Amino acid sequence: MAENSSSLWMVSPNRMRLSRLLRMSRRDVLLGGMGTVAAGGLVSAQAAEPDAHGSNVPGQPSLLSVNDPLVKQFLDLSHRLTDRDALDEWIAAALCTNIVQSDAKRKEQLQGMHALLEGGKFASASDFARAAEKHDPAFKDVIHDIMAGWYRGVANGKVVVYRSALMFDITKDAVYPKTYAAGGPFYWTSKPPEVDPPKGQPALSPSKFVVEPT
Amino acid sequence: MSSENLSADVVIVGSGVAGSSIANELVRAGISVIVLEAGPRVDRQHFVENFRNLENKPSYQEPFPSVPWAPHPPDQRTPNEYLHTTGPDAEAYQQVYLRMIGGTTWHWAGCAWRYLPSDFELKTRFGQGRDWALKYDDLEPFYYQAEVMMGVCGPDPAVEDLGSPRKQPYPMDALPISYAAQQFRKLIDEKTPWRVVHEPQARNTRPYDNRPTCEGHNNCMPICPIGAMYNGSYSVYDAEAAGAKFIPNAVVYKIERDEANKLVTAVHYLDPDKGSHRVTGKYFVIAAHCIETAKLLLVAADEKSPTGVANSSDQVGRNMMDHTGVQVTFISGDKALWPGRGPLETNVIDNFRDGEWRKERGAYLVHMVDDNQVDLATQMAIAKGYVGRELEERIRYLAAHTVRLFSHNEALPDPNNRLTLSKTRKDVLGIPHPDVYYKLPEYTVRSCEHTRKVFRELIGLMHGTDEQWTPGYFPQDHPSGSTIMGVDPKDSVVDGHCRTHDHENLFIASSSVFSTVGTGNITLTVAALALRVADTLKKELNHA
Numbered sequence: 141m142a143e144n145s146s147s148l149w150m151v152s153p154n155r156m157r158l159s160r161l162l163r164m165s166r167r168d169v170l171l172g173g174m175g176t177v178a179a180g181g182l183v184s185a186q187a188a189e190p191d192a193h194g195s196n197v198p199g200q201p202s203l204l205s206v207n208d209p210l211v212k213q214f215l216d217l218s219h220r221l222t223d224r225d226a227l228d229e230w231i232a233a234a235l236c237t238n239i240v241q242s243d244a245k246r247k248e249q250l251q252g253m254h255a256l257l258e259g260g261k262f263a264s265a266s267d268f269a270r271a272a273e274k275h276d277p278a279f280k281d282v283i284h285d286i287m288a289g290w291y292r293g294v295a296n297g298k299v300v301v302y303r304s305a306l307m308f309d310i311t312k313d314a315v316y317p318k319t320y321a322a323g324g325p326f327y328w329t330s331k332p333p334e335v336d337p338p339k340g341q342p343a344l345s346p347s348k349f350v351v352e353p354t
Numbered sequence: 355m356s357s358e359n360l361s362a363d364v365v366i367v368g369s370g371v372a373g374s375s376i377a378n379e380l381v382r383a384g385i386s387v388i389v390l391e392a393g394p395r396v397d398r399q400h401f402v403e404n405f406r407n408l409e410n411k412p413s414y415q416e417p418f419p420s421v422p423w424a425p426h427p428p429d430q431r432t433p434n435e436y437l438h439t440t441g442p443d444a445e446a447y448q449q450v451y452l453r454m455i456g457g458t459t460w461h462w463a464g465c466a467w468r469y470l471p472s473d474f475e476l477k478t479r480f481g482q483g484r485d486w487a488l489k490y491d492d493l494e495p496f497y498y499q500a501e502v503m504m505g506v507c508g509p510d511p512a513v514e515d516l517g518s519p520r521k522q523p524y525p526m527d528a529l530p531i532s533y534a535a536q537q538f539r540k541l542i543d544e545k546t547p548w549r550v551v552h553e554p555q556a557r558n559t560r561p562y563d564n565r566p567t568c569e570g571h572n573n574c575m576p577i578c579p580i581g582a583m584y585n586g587s588y589s590v591y592d593a594e595a596a597g598a599k600f601i602p603n604a605v606v607y608k609i610e611r612d613e614a615n616k617l618v619t620a621v622h623y624l625d626p627d628k629g630s631h632r633v634t635g636k637y638f639v640i641a642a643h644c645i646e647t648a649k650l651l652l653v654a655a656d657e658k659s660p661t662g663v664a665n666s667s668d669q670v671g672r673n674m675m676d677h678t679g680v681q682v683t684f685i686s687g688d689k690a691l692w693p694g695r696g697p698l699e700t701n702v703i704d705n706f707r708d709g710e711w712r713k714e715r716g717a718y719l720v721h722m723v724d725d726n727q728v729d730l731a732t733q734m735a736i737a738k739g740y741v742g743r744e745l746e747e748r749i750r751y752l753a754a755h756t757v758r759l760f761s762h763n764e765a766l767p768d769p770n771n772r773l774t775l776s777k778t779r780k781d782v783l784g785i786p787h788p789d790v791y792y793k794l795p796e797y798t799v800r801s802c803e804h805t806r807k808v809f810r811e812l813i814g815l816m817h818g819t820d821e822q823w824t825p826g827y828f829p830q831d832h833p834s835g836s837t838i839m840g841v842d843p844k845d846s847v848v849d850g851h852c853r854t855h856d857h858e859n860l861f862i863a864s865s866s867v868f869s870t871v872g873t874g875n876i877t878l879t880v881a882a883l884a885l886r887v888a889d890t891l892k893k894e895l896n897h898a
Binding site for chain 1: 406531532726737741744
């Protein structure tokens with residue numbers, strides 16, 4: 141038996157992602173409303189076939205440089221939309237690359253949103269998000285992409301970062317990213333921190349979201 | 355045809371918990387064993403990497419891609435690329451499982467329930483379904499042997515009696531439950547007539563069998579990253595160390611019998627390049643998972659047995675059962691729980707596992723799942739429209755307060771719920787895909803309705819909001835019944851020792867022999883039945 145066929149089970153996560161995207165599941169369609177998977181994402185996923193182990197695969201757009209003007213604009217938008225001053229520029233470059241690959245309109249939309257940011261004064265992420273959706277309803281999907289990128293570590297249906305996703309940063313006093321627990325024996329029996337009900341309001345119009353069975 | 359000489363005292367098809375544990379027992383008794391596994395040899399670390407790179411983390415099947423010659427269902431979606439389900443409740447039977455060395459326990463949660471004595475006597479006690487061709491007491495010593503093999507932790511029966519009489523204590527002390535589960539148990543104790551018990555688990559609460567103590571990575575499904583949870587691969591390694599021969603990528607398609615059609619003489623397998631190989635033996639065990647076992651017996655139909663091997667009863671592929679699930683996710687209005695600290699499934703409401711009402715409706719158990727909800731909370735908060743600081747505080751709140759409940763509801767054996775071979779879809783070796791027709795028994799539907807009422811009460815007690823019910827019914831991946839056990843060869847496939855009625859040296863070790871499905875996860879009972887098969891084989895071979 142050929143050696144390659146015996147190791148077929150070791151397909152890469154990218155290939156699994158491709159396979160899943162092409163199946164276009166019910167969940168994906170639902171999440172599509174959140175901008176996580178758009179029709180353009182399918183096209184670029186096909187173009188990325190077979191495997192992208194890095195940025196230099198033929199037919200695969202290169203990872204944008206941290207000095208690329210678009211990455212700088214993306215980082216400006218990200219700072220504003222996360223209310224955070226310090227974000228990693230390498231992660232920004234990887235997220236930006238994947239978000240741009242996911243949809244043919246994203247580059248222009250990011251530039252348009254950046255122009256909006258530059259042209260006004262916005263005191264908070266919520267202020268800017270409200271203004272952006274009002275300016276162009278399609279910006280909501282772009283903001284969702286940026287939020288999912290930084291907080292979930294996911295862009296273009298792909299895990300760009302796992303442990304460094306901000307959702308784990310803001311919960312690190314209570315839980316660990318799965319597979320990375322480090323709390324000592326039976327840490328889970330102790331009392332975790334209390335969390336008061338939040339008072340903040342949504343900035344964007346709501347999108348449909350359904351919890352799928354596991 | 356290959357000229358190699360493949361022969362052993364016992365030939366086993368399938369390398370999951372059942373096949374590997376039989377192999378280990380036999381080879382250590384000086385009996386030669388060959389195990390044929392359709393899928394590849396795999397390793398844990400690659401699955402851990404796949405999981406970390408998986409966008410849809412709750413998809414337990416996706417880190418385990420199948421190979422073309424041994425396809426398994428890629429997910430629980432209907433229509434499915436491999437397991438085709440039809441009928442009024444097709445989606446309720448969209449099972450997932452794995453075809454690879456070690457089997458489906460690569461992604462189980464380690465829940466290691468013994469069945470209740472009444473589960474084996476459903477017909478006698480409640481007038482429903484069937485009785486098994488064995489009693490709880492017949493299986494009790496093998497339950498204990500399986501618990502020792504897997505390393506099961508559980509409560510002291512003097513303190514917390516789970517209803518299945520024990521002659522020995524659990525091999526390890528019960529796993530201390532999480533803060534979230536403690537609060538849930540307190541609520542149930544104070545506000546309801548029910549109770550929350552420690553779930554018995556094949557998970558180390560101390561170093562055991564050269565594997566470490568559980569560290570609470572909260573990733574039992576799809577893959578324990580450190581091997582603190584037992585899976586079938588450990589029995590494979592044990593069996594191999596003792597001299598058992600495991601052949602991966604060996605897809606059995608033919609079961610050869612003698613002239614009288616009473617004794618199996620060989621099985622034939624295809625390798626990925628379609629080369630055919632013949633393996634002879636004295637005894638044969640099919641231990642290939644409920645769905646693949648029935649599929650193989652049907653695929654092996656020939657002139658002597660035109661409806662399939664071991665199928666004179668016409669029951670092969672019938673009586674498909676599962677634990678059907680009801681599931682709800684909601685936001686608790688009480689204090690923070692922070693689920694997801696520790697293992698996934700540790701606590702159960704067990705009051706609905708048994709009672710006189712089983713004359714009317716199926717039993718069930720309830721899990722309050724201890725699943726890390728940070729990713730789900732993030733997706734929900736983004737979908738609600740939060741950004742910036744407001745998003746961060748919302749994620750924290752949702753992650754600390756999201757609760758998920760689900761149930762295992764008992765099915766009944768119905769011959770019309772049937773697995774057949776696809777007439778149109780085949781794998782690369784030309785072997786048909788399985789089709790399953792499924793209609794939920796009314797007995798199960800009534801059970802699920804009762805569960806929904808209980809869940810609504812629990813949501814009220816926890817001041818829950820934003821409840822999201824998983825639509826309809828969903829499979830719990832506990833398929834069973836496809837080669838049903840019974841005393842009468844006319845309406846069952848195997849006897850009480852899991853020996854096929856038709857072929858005296860052919861045994862089946864799988865949940866496919868279950869006559870009823872009870873409520874507890876099926877794996878410990880699969881292992882106990884398998885170890886009992888090993889015991890029978892040892893006696894017969896040593897006697898011979």
